[in-house]
Amino acid sequence: MNKKLITFLLCAVALMGLPLVAQQFGSGPVRILDTALLYVLLALGLNIVVGYAGLLDLGYVAFYAVGAYMFALMGSPHLIENFPLIAEWFPNGLHTPLWIVIPLGAGLAALAGVLLGAPTLKLRGDYLAIVTLGFGEIIRVFMNNLEHPVNLTNGPRGIGSIDSIHVFGVSLSQKTSLFGIELPGVTLHYYLFLALVVVSVLICHRLENSRIGRAWMAIREDEIAAKAMGLNTRNLKLLAFGMGATFGGVAGAMFAGFQGFVSPESFSLQESVLIVAMVVLGGMGHLPGVILGALLLAALPEVLRYVAGDVQQLTDGRIDAAILRQMLVALAMIVIMLMRPRGLWPAPEHGKPAPVPVKE
16 A cells, blocks of 8 residues: 555554544644644634745734634624614624635635735735734734724633534534544534644645746745746736635634634734744745644644743742743744744755865
């Protein structure tokens, strides 16, 4: 049997069985896995913008917020409580099914990505980073203040009572038994998120090897040369912003259904910086590296939470556990960048000239 096929089957079995093993230690480890998969979705989307097209986007969390609030509004009683017309049309609430939520979240986030990309087409480097950072903060401020004069987002209080995600009529928040195996809600969410990640990886892989992907990489390497070769850099950069944003919108919708509550605090600048760090530390433009970086930086803070708690107890509370955890994460990131400046799993270099032998 082909070695690649054997490796694929082993990885599939490991991924399918991982939550079944983790749930034996409680719901906490499985919840960490769920969160890590959501961050993988976000990192894959940002990798299209940063890794493929070379556009530094520090406001990517805005698309995450768009998807989350979209699901929150369509899956909670907030709209019918604040808008009498909607309550008249939908007296029992919207309760939007999953097969509508995912395309709608992706579409709205893509529209937001194009709106962000349109005024930034002539910007590069630091200037582009500053503008996208401002865009992300503007979205967060809007979410924090859009309760007057019309209560759309409920302001800093956030939106709660969000419907759980339903797949084929089965609520993922309810415990289910399959072939005699008990599957709690966090495990069911894991399998849904894993399916979305697999689909996203396939899409990204096809994009990377397509004409569009190669055009993005040409823009990343030298935009002026790409334009001279006849590439429409304007439309390609808009496509990169819109395409990358779709992953953020889907991840945001899944986050809202998973948490059951959204608020502006979940979409701060720190989240955007963390997602960028996942792409950079893993290996920009390389799918396995991006996935590794996302899993590492999503799980590492939660794992270090236990270490920091033990250190705090040893010092009789003189060292704050939260601050120590942030210091440990920062130290780990510095060590990684010093030892692997191109990322943990960088893309292989193609066309590198062979060293010229020197005659003695």
